[in-house]
Amino acid sequence: MGDALDPRPFAIEQRLAGVRRVIGVSGSKGGIGKSVIASTLALALADQDRRVGLFDLDFTSPSDHVVLGVDRSFPAEEFGIDPHVAHGIHLMSVAFFAGDAAVPLRGAATTSALLELLAITRWGDLDVLLLDMPPGLGDTSLDVINLLPRLEFLLVGNESRVVIESVRRAAALLTELNVPTVGILENMRRGDGEAIRALAEGVAMPYLAAIPFDSALEAALGDVELLRKTDVYRSLARLAESF
Amino acid sequence: MHELALADAVMKAALRAAEDAGMDRVERLVVKVGELQQIEKDLFEFSLTSVLSSQDQRLADASFQVTEERVRFGCNACGREYGRNDISLDDSDQGEAIHFIPELSHAFARCPDCGSPDFEILAGRGITLERIEGTGDG
Ligand SMILES: Nc1ncnc2c1ncn2[C@@H]1O[C@H](COP(=O)(O)OP(=O)(O)O)[C@@H](O)[C@H]1O
Ligand SMILES: [Mg+2]
Ligand SMILES: [Zn+2]
Numbered sequence A: 001m002g003d004a005l006d007p008r009p010f011a012i013e014q015r016l017a018g019v020r021r022v023i024g025v026s027g028s029k030g031g032i033g034k035s036v037i038a039s040t041l042a043l044a045l046a047d048q049d050r051r052v053g054l055f056d057l058d059f060t061s062p063s064d065h066v067v068l069g070v071d072r073s074f075p076a077e078e079f080g081i082d083p084h085v086a087h088g089i090h091l092m093s094v095a096f097f098a099g100d101a102a103v104p105l106r107g108a109a110t111t112s113a114l115l116e117l118l119a120i121t122r123w124g125d126l127d128v129l130l131l132d133m134p135p136g137l138g139d140t141s142l143d144v145i146n147l148l149p150r151l152e153f154l155l156v157g158n159e160s161r162v163v164i165e166s167v168r169r170a171a172a173l174l175t176e177l178n179v180p181t182v183g184i185l186e187n188m189r190r191g192d193g194e195a196i197r198a199l200a201e202g203v204a205m206p207y208l209a210a211i212p213f214d215s216a217l218e219a220a221l222g223d224v225e226l227l228r229k230t231d232v233y234r235s236l237a238r239l240a241e242s243f
Numbered sequence B: 001m002h003e004l005a006l007a008d009a010v011m012k013a014a015l016r017a018a019e020d021a022g023m024d025r026v027e028r029l030v031v032k033v034g035e036l037q038q039i040e041k042d043l044f045e046f047s048l049t050s051v052l053s054s055q056d057q058r059l060a061d062a063s064f065q066v067t068e069e070r071v072r073f074g075c076n077a078c079g080r081e082y083g084r085n086d087i088s089l090d091d092s093d094q095g096e097a098i099h100f101i102p103e104l105s106h107a108f109a110r111c112p113d114c115g116s117p118d119f120e121i122l123a124g125r126g127i128t129l130e131r132i133e134g135t136g137d138g
Helices: A008-015 A034-047 A064-068 A107-120 A137-146 A161-176 A192-201 A229-241 B004-022 B041-052 B092-100 B102-108
Strands: A019-026 A053-055 A084-086 A088-092 A126-132 A149-157 A181-188 A209-211 B025-034 B063-069 B073-074 B081-082 B119-123 B127-137
Touching: A008 A107, A008 A149, A008 B004, A019 A034, A019 A137, A034 A053, A034 A064, A034 A088, A034 A126, A034 A229, A053 A064, A053 A149, A064 A088, A084 A161, A107 A137, A107 B102, A126 B102, A149 A161, A161 A181, A161 A192, A181 A192, A192 A209, B004 B025, B004 B127, B025 B041, B041 B063, B092 B102, B102 B119
Parallel strands: A019 A126, A019 A149, A053 A088, A053 A126, A149 A181, A181 A209, B025 B063
Antiparallel strands: A084 A088, B025 B127, B073 B081, B073 B119
């Protein structure tokens, strides 16, 4: 044998063997609601008795534990590490390890941290594992495309022209790379949604649903009882039924 | 003991390497553990032995040689190279976090000269399968 081997990639397939679907919640721009949608969709799926995992891959600004009100503490360690289970959701986040500290990572370090977590996290049997993606089509997106052959993407967009343009680029790349997509989800709808419908049609992807701009959302973050009463949750609960 | 998961990954990598080399019997695995991840050599040898029974037959008689590698950081801001003794961690939780995910050193460690968290881990990060030795040409 010639070169030294990083053993971690060889463990991933078995770690995810019990997971039926892996869906990356993406959409290229930041601040369009990926984390809120991934977390709330996970909650809706869990409420519908689906076995759901949520993996926060925005290592430099993890948010899902904030949306779902999950305390940060080290995961249990056994033959690997166990995600926290909160409100029926199996959640893994770098926030459980980093405390309050910022986590400044270059691309190679981001990839390495991802490999480590994929190699040691015990997801068990899940119907859906949602990946809350960082913004953009950078290291993490390319890594999960390379490492997870069963990956599908769900793209989040809104009506803004800057967002539409960027979601269109993301959709084109996924199509070119033959990465399956669940469809495009419109968030923060204020208008008639025509622009997103046209976008979805243009890139030949399903238009999944429209989530209204919900001024009650901010007050509900961190409290799942309140989150369940939001329009965001109601819209995503309908979508969850189709999963 | 999340070391067991890493030991299992080493076995899977070794099996792939054996397949690629056409070996029917792996006699020895040479594994390197990096200082940064704070996995003890003895404990990792024990972990490798523990997971051996659940592996492919080609690995059944393998022995292990585990070597340790010092960690070396290289600062991207000022160019300084430094080691474990040049950084200080505030508490055991930080060490524990780095044990799980060595990249969390970027959250807690700083360049001793300029204070930057922007460094490369040049050596001694985590676990590497250095080589396998065995017989048979498939
Ligand atoms: N449908 C919505 N209505 C109102 N505010 C929303 C909605 N979706 C997301 N937000 C808010 O927008 C901000 C960005 O959301 P976030 O999920 O962090 O985006 P991303 O993960 O894409 O960067 C947050 O403050 C969030 O509460
Ligand atoms: Mg986010
Ligand atoms: Zn420096």
